[in-house]
Amino acid sequence: MKTVVIGIGHPDRGDDAVGRIVAARLRGRVPDSVSVVEADGEATALMDRFNGASNAILVDASLSGVPAGTVQRFDVTRQTLPPGRLGMSTHGFGLAEAIELARCLGRLPDSCIVYAVEAGSFEPGEPLSPEVAAAADDVVERVLTETGRSG
Amino acid sequence: MAVKTIKVENLARVEGEGALTVTIRDGKVRSAELRIFEPPRFFEAFLRGRAFSEAPDVTARICGICPVAYQMSSVHAMENALGVTLTDPIRQLRRLLYCGEWIESHGLHIYLLHAPDFLGYEGAIDMARDHPDLVQRGLTMKKAGNEIMTVLGGREIHPINVRVGGFYKAPRKADMRALIDQLQKARDVALETVRWTAGFDFPDVARDYELVSLRHPSDYPLSEGRIVSNRGLDIDASGYDAEFEEIHVAHSTALQSRKRVGGGTYMVGPLARYSLNFDRLSPLARDAARAAGLGPVCTNPYKSIIVRAVEVVYACDEALRIIEAYEEPDRSFVPVTPRAGVGYAATEAPRGLLYHRYRLADDGTILDAQIVPPTSQNQPTIEEDLTTFINDWLDLPDDQLRHRCEQTVRNYDPCISCATHFLDLRLDRG
Numbered sequence: 001m002k003t004v005v006i007g008i009g010h011p012d013r014g015d016d017a018v019g020r021i022v023a024a025r026l027r028g029r030v031p032d033s034v035s036v037v038e039a040d041g042e043a044t045a046l047m048d049r050f051n052g053a054s055n056a057i058l059v060d061a062s063l064s065g066v067p068a069g070t071v072q073r074f075d076v077t078r079q080t081l082p083p084g085r086l087g088m089s090t091h092g093f094g095l096a097e098a099i100e101l102a103r104c105l106g107r108l109p110d111s112c113i114v115y116a117v118e119a120g121s122f123e124p125g126e127p128l129s130p131e132v133a134a135a136a137d138d139v140v141e142r143v144l145t146e147t148g149r150s151g
Numbered sequence: 152m153a154v155k156t157i158k159v160e161n162l163a164r165v166e167g168e169g170a171l172t173v174t175i176r177d178g179k180v181r182s183a184e185l186r187i188f189e190p191p192r193f194f195e196a197f198l199r200g201r202a203f204s205e206a207p208d209v210t211a212r213i214c215g216i217c218p219v220a221y222q223m224s225s226v227h228a229m230e231n232a233l234g235v236t237l238t239d240p241i242r243q244l245r246r247l248l249y250c251g252e253w254i255e256s257h258g259l260h261i262y263l264l265h266a267p268d269f270l271g272y273e274g275a276i277d278m279a280r281d282h283p284d285l286v287q288r289g290l291t292m293k294k295a296g297n298e299i300m301t302v303l304g305g306r307e308i309h310p311i312n313v314r315v316g317g318f319y320k321a322p323r324k325a326d327m328r329a330l331i332d333q334l335q336k337a338r339d340v341a342l343e344t345v346r347w348t349a350g351f352d353f354p355d356v357a358r359d360y361e362l363v364s365l366r367h368p369s370d371y372p373l374s375e376g377r378i379v380s381n382r383g384l385d386i387d388a389s390g391y392d393a394e395f396e397e398i399h400v401a402h403s404t405a406l407q408s409r410k411r412v413g414g415g416t417y418m419v420g421p422l423a424r425y426s427l428n429f430d431r432l433s434p435l436a437r438d439a440a441r442a443a444g445l446g447p448v449c450t451n452p453y454k455s456i457i458v459r460a461v462e463v464v465y466a467c468d469e470a471l472r473i474i475e476a477y478e479e480p481d482r483s484f485v486p487v488t489p490r491a492g493v494g495y496a497a498t499e500a501p502r503g504l505l506y507h508r509y510r511l512a513d514d515g516t517i518l519d520a521q522i523v524p525p526t527s528q529n530q531p532t533i534e535e536d537l538t539t540f541i542n543d544w545l546d547l548p549d550d551q552l553r554h555r556c557e558q559t560v561r562n563y564d565p566c567i568s569c570a571t572h573f574l575d576l577r578l579d580r581g
Contacts, residue, residue, distance in 0.1 A: 042215050043263070044293060048294075097274070097275065104276060104286070105279060124197075
C-alpha cells in the first residue's frame with residue numbers, strides 16, 4: 001500500500017504555492033511508506049507521479065468562489081472533480097485533466113483524494129496570504145491524520 | 152441586434168492564462184484581441200541584483216514546459232557577456248538536453264492539446280475514452296524526452312544541472328547508453344506520428360508571413376545560430392533589439408513584439424524553423440516530411456502539428472547521434488570569471504525564438520535583464536491569423552466557430568503559462 005502526497009503549484013505565485021508548502025511541511029513527518037513530492041501541475045507529469053501508488057493525496061490551490069482559505073476535500077476515486085478552477089498552478093492542462101486521463105487509461109490509484117485550498121491572491125513573488133497560510137496548517141494536520149502519523 | 156457573447160470557461164488547452172475576444176461586424180471579423188495576463192516583467196525585476204550564476208535556475212522557473220529553453224538562453228547570454236567559449240562536448244550535451252525538451256513539449260502538444268482539434272474531440276480526455284492507445288502513444292514519446300531530462304538535467308522538470316560555462320556534472324556513459332532503446336522506440340513513434348497527423352483534414356490556408364528563426368552553419372537550430380528571416384534578415388543576437396521592439400497594447404498586459412521598421416508582425420516557432428532550415432534536418436526527418444506531403448516551406452499554420460512531429464523525428468535522431476558518439480569529458484564546464492558587460496542570446500524554445508539580454512556589473516551582479524518569450528512575438532501574428540482565417544467560417548454555429556478560434560490559437564502552442572491560467576473566449580457578433 002504505497003501512498004503518494006503531491007503538492008501542486010507555482011512557488012512564485014502567491015497562494016498558488018500552497019500545495020508545495022504543505023508538501024514541504026509534511027516531509028519527514030509521514031511514515032516511510034508515504035512519499036511526498038512537489039509538482040508544477042502539468043497533467044502528464046502528475047500522472048507519472050501516480051505510478052505504483054495505491055493511494056494518492058493531492059493538494060492544490062483553487063479558485064471556486066468560496067472565501068479565501070476555505071479547504072475543500074474531494075474523493076475523486078469514482079467521481080470527477082466538481083466544476084471550479086483547480087490546477088491553477090502553471091498550466092491549463094492540469095490536475096483535473098491528470099485525474100480524468102489517468103482514469104481513462106486505468107492508471108488512477110485505488111484511492112485518490114484532492115485537497116483544494118481556496119486562494120486569495122496570485123501576485124508574483126508574494127508569500128501566502130494569512131488565510132491561506134492558516135489553511136495550510138490545517139491541511140498538513142489532515143493529511144498527517146489520513147496517512148497515519150509516524151509520531 | 153443584441154450582443155451575443157460566448158464565454159469559454161477556463162482551460163482551453165493553451166498553456167497558461169489568457170482571453171480572446173473576436174469582434175464580428177457586417178459579416179466580417181473586425182478584430183481579434185488576444186489578452187495575456189502575464190505577470191508583467193516579474194522575472195526581469197526578480198533577476199536584478201542576483202548573481203549571473205543564478206540566472207539559469209531562476210529563469211527555469213518561468214515555465215514548467217520549457218525550462219531548458221530559459222536556461223539555455225540565459226547561460227548563452229551570460230557566456231556571451233563573459234567571453235566564454237564552450238568546448239564541443241559541452242555544446243553537444245546542451246543540444247541533447249534541448250532535444251529532450253522538444254520531444255517532451257511537442258509530444259504533449261501534438262497528442263494531448265492539438266490532435267483533439269482535428270479529430271473532433273473537446274480535449275484529450277474525450278479522445279482518451281475512444282482512443283486510449285493514441286494517448287498512450289503520445290505519452291510514450293513524451294517519456295523519452297523526460298528520460299533525457301532526468302539523465303542530463305538532474306531531474307525530469309526544472310533541470311538543475313545546467314551552469315554558466317557548461318554542466319555541474321557530465322552524465323555517465325552507461326546512463327547515456329541506457330537511453331538508446333527508448334529513443335529508438337520514440338523515433339519510430341514520431342515517424343508514425345508524422346504519417347498519422349498528415350492524414351488530418353486541414354483548412355486550405357496560408358499567409359505570407361515573415362518567418363524568423365535561428366540558422367546555424369551546419370545544424371538544425373537549437374541553441375546557437377544567427378537570427379534570419381525569409382525576407383533577408385541575418386543578424387547576430389546582439390542586433391535583436393535594433394530589429395525588433397516590444398510594445399504595450401491596450402488590451403494585453405503582456406508585451407507584443409513587432410519589427411521596429413514598419414511595425415510588421417512576424418512568426419517564430421516550428422513553421423519558421425522548418426521553412427528556414429529544411430536542409431539542416433536529418434535525412435530521416437526530411438524524408439518523413441516529404442512523404443507527409445510537406446514541401447521545404449510550410450506556411451499553413453494548421454499544419455504545424457505535422458511539422459512538430461517532423462521535429463520530434465529530428466530531435467530523436469539528433470539525440471541518438473549525440474549519445475552514440477558520447478565520451479565522458481575531462482571537464483564538464485569551462486571556468487568563468489565575472490566581468491562587466493552585456494550579453495545577448497537567442498535559442499529555439501519549442502514554441503520559437505527566445506531572446507535574453509543581461510547587463511552585468513564587474514562582480515557579475517545582474518544590473519538588468521530582458522526576456523522576450525516566443526509567445527509575445529507570435530501574439531500579433533495569432534491575432535492576424537484570426538482576423539484573416541475566421542472570415543471563412545462565420546456561418547458556423549457559435550460553438551463550432553469558437554472551436555475554430557481556439558484551434559487557430561493552439562497552432563502556436565502559445566505558452567501563456569510563462570504567465571498562467573485560463574483562456575476565456577468571447578465571440579461578439581454585434
